Amino acid sequence: MSRRLSWIFPAALIAANLFAPLHATERRPLDVPFITTPSAIVQRMLDMGDVKAGDYLIDLGSGDGRIPIAAVGTRGAQALGVDIDPARVTEAKAYAQQAGVQDRVAFRQQDLFDTDLSRAQVITMYLFPEINMRLRPRLLDLKPGTRIVSHAFHMEDWTPDRHDVVDSRDIFLWIVPAKVTGLWSLNSAGGEPIVLRMWQQFQRIQGIAIFPGEHSIPLMNATLEGSRIRFDLHTASGVRSFSGQVQGRTMQADAADGGAWTATRYD
Ligand SMILES: C[S@@+](CC[C@H](N)C(=O)[O-])C[C@H]1O[C@@H](n2cnc3c(N)ncnc32)[C@H](O)[C@@H]1O
CATH class of the missing domain: 3.40.50.150 (Vaccinia Virus protein VP39)
Incomplete structure (x- = not known):
């Protein structure tokens, strides 16, 4: 084989393999090799x-x-x-x-x-x-x-x-965190509904409470673990801690939380 042909031949073989269709019986390559976890x-x-x-x-x-x-x-x-x-x-x-x-x-x-x-x-x-x-x-x-x-x-x-x-x-x-970004109406016993606006980046959450009359304050110590949400709110009668479960478009006070409250999505 001439010198020129001797490199054209392997190059043509590689190209043929790259562009050949995969047959049903051929397996695709592993995304990760086999290595065991001790x-x-x-x-x-x-x-x-x-x-x-x-x-x-x-x-x-x-x-x-x-x-x-x-x-x-x-x-x-x-x-x-x-x-x-x-x-x-x-x-x-x-x-x-x-x-x-x-x-x-x-x-x-x-x-x-x-x-x-x-x-x-x-x-x-x-x-x-x-x-x-x-x-x-x-x-x-x-x-x-x-x-x-x-x-x-x-x-x-x-x-x-x-x-x-x-x-x-x-x-x-x-x-896996629940999805809480958006507007919620928070209803707790005896009070007027409060609007909550919440943002999240994965499990990290932040929010504000918008009281009737447009006065707003941030939620304090807000955490989300799976569907379990907690936050503190400074109200006229002192700091109130909320803990509950997010279930789709509603939040429900959990058993550990003394006061009954619910929240429902607006948006
Ligand atoms: C690093 S090993 C981990 C094995 C085992 N989980 C452990 O921790 O000991 C990765 C495994 O993923 C498999 N694998 C690679 N790509 C895959 C894919 N696309 N679908 C399913 N399994 C795959 C490999 O065959 C290999 O056994």
Whole structure:
């Protein structure tokens, strides 16, 4: 082969491969390679996610299945692991069988981007930051209170609710916040309705109360954890603390809150 042809030939082969259509039997490349989470980290992830009996945990990119198997075996939860690599799914099913938990854990060969997450109380992942970021809009749309635990990688400006370091490894927990941005009418026993205007950036919230006559004051110590909201309001009769649950377009005082109050969305 001439010198010229000798480089044109491999270049043509590479080009042919790049532009060849993917056949149905070919798998797309892994978004993240298989690397395992050590067992001390698995246990701390389950602690941080408060995984317990009655919870359904989904591990996205489940590898050899160690996180779902531990969730079922050590916390009494039910679990699902999804992995795009069929070899990993076969391996995980065999480990579940060995651990005797195969009736409470399922493993599915599936792209994590196609996985229905709506049933989960807890989602675990050991992926890459850009994969976490692609998942983030879907995670933020899950039921308020859903716990998301990530080994190693963050989600940029969605700061975690908790960050632990175990054996020099980062573990992050996020609790999906309810959606509260907007205008609310706050009705508490004996008083005239007060307008609340609230803003949020993920779980961080701020707000003002607009009293009849347009006098406004900021909400103090406002926090949101899942659907649990708290704030303090300076009223004519002193500081009143509100704590309650956000349920879609309403807020309801919770049992810990002495005075009955509700809030409903205007917008
Ligand atoms: C870093 S490993 C984590 C394994 C396990 N979760 C753990 O913590 O030990 C990432 C896993 O994600 C899987 N994976 C990569 N891309 C995926 C995708 N698009 N859908 C589902 N699984 C994927 C890989 O096959 C690999 O097993």
